[in-house]
């Protein structure tokens with residue numbers, strides 16, 4: 001860089017990022033530096049702003065030398081490089097699952113769970129197992145508070161409840177201008193309530209939750225045994241209902257099976273429509289994989305590969321998608337073509353044919369992962385955030401999400417009482433790394449095989 005005066009931080013970052021791009025491969029660069037931006041430059045210190053602590057720790061652990069060297073080359077002298085984490089604030093009215101009261105971004109957590117853009121009606125595959133739930137959700141989205149109110153959708157893990165709830169939210173936001181929509185997990189609702197009590201802002205909480213035109217509450221079974229929050233939800237429900245606003249609720253079981261659900265709340269849920277989602281049949285599973293292949297632009301020439309995967313993974317769509325991801329990752333990492341034989345090789349240990357596999361527990365995953373990394377389960381679940389512990393923890397959270405029935409809040413709780421957004425962050429990060437980094441892919445494959453065979 002030719003300069004006489006001190007360049008700005010932006011100029012320096014422009015130069016440094018160009019050098020990093022050349023030194024690292026494109027994927028690595030995008031993964032770790034794609035969201036970085038220039039901070040400040042002065043007094044011999046260059047600060048670089050990154051989106052979260054996970055990225056900060058990873059860069060510090062792996063690339064700090066690179067960044068320093070690139071900055072030295074660009075400036076012609078040494079500077080200290082300081083990484084800082086970007087502050088994120090919730091945007092009022094945005095369709096996010098994020099308690100607006102919580103502004104502190106915990107290290108290692110995703111700041112806000114922006115609604116997944118893929119959770120739309122267009123990308124939801126209809127089959128006999130979900131036809132009715134889909135039709136009810138669409139009717140509600142087209143005419144909030146007119147078709148079915150409340151709409152209660154229940155079904156086993158990974159069968160598309162969150163997808164449908166968020167599809168309603170996105171549809172209303174796009175088609176009914178002026179309508180306010182909020183998607184929350186029941187855990188977020190509860191945390192929001194608790195924080196408002198603590199901060200003496202309960203009026204604000206009530207005002208907010210009681211004025212949404214469409215309120216979508218996911219995984220309501222989390223309210224089980226929590227009387228105070230059930231009472232608050234009861235009042236929220238009544239206010240919304242009386243004001244002609246739409247409420248949509250999901251749960252892993254029907255209201256009558258949620259033990260200790262207050263009777264008056266249970267009967268409110270029965271005012272509207274209760275519908276279930278069942279595990280998809282083979283045809284639907286193949287159609288879901290086809291849709292995913294098209295959406296993600298995956299190049300699969302042999303259609304038998306999808307039939308094979310759909311035949312192996314039968315109950316949980318999240319697992320089904322996970323199986324596809326692994327097969328595709330293995331093929332692209334090894335350069336081998338995507339055939340049924342390759343899929344069979346990748347899935348052999350993970351989804352053995354024939355004998356039904358007993359359920360995997362979070363505890364068995366924690367044991368296998370901590371054993372592999374030479375640490376104790378207590379350390380794995382501790383509050384420590386160093387990279388050497390955070391990474392195994394994220395792998396274990398990813399496996400818990402993929403291989404067990406546990407909900408996001410439940411997984412967070414089992415890993416030292418963490419927020420469910422931490423689990424979302426961990427799973428999306430590891431999902432991405434699996435297809436980019438052979439060692440991560442191998443690790444996840446080995447661990448899965450070990451966990452499945454240890455029972």
Ligand SMILES: Nc1ncnc2c1ncn2[C@@H]1O[C@H](COP(=O)(O)OP(=O)(O)OP(=O)(O)O)[C@@H](O)[C@H]1O
Nearest residue numbers: 123124125156157158159160161162163288317318
């Ligand atoms: N019918 C469908 N068509 C396309 N994709 C689907 C369908 N059903 C589920 N999926 C996909 O399967 C994955 C799991 O679905 P989702 O998260 O909505 O399940 P869930 O029922 O909310 O599970 P949990 O109770 O564990 O939260 C998502 O990636 C979702 O997009």
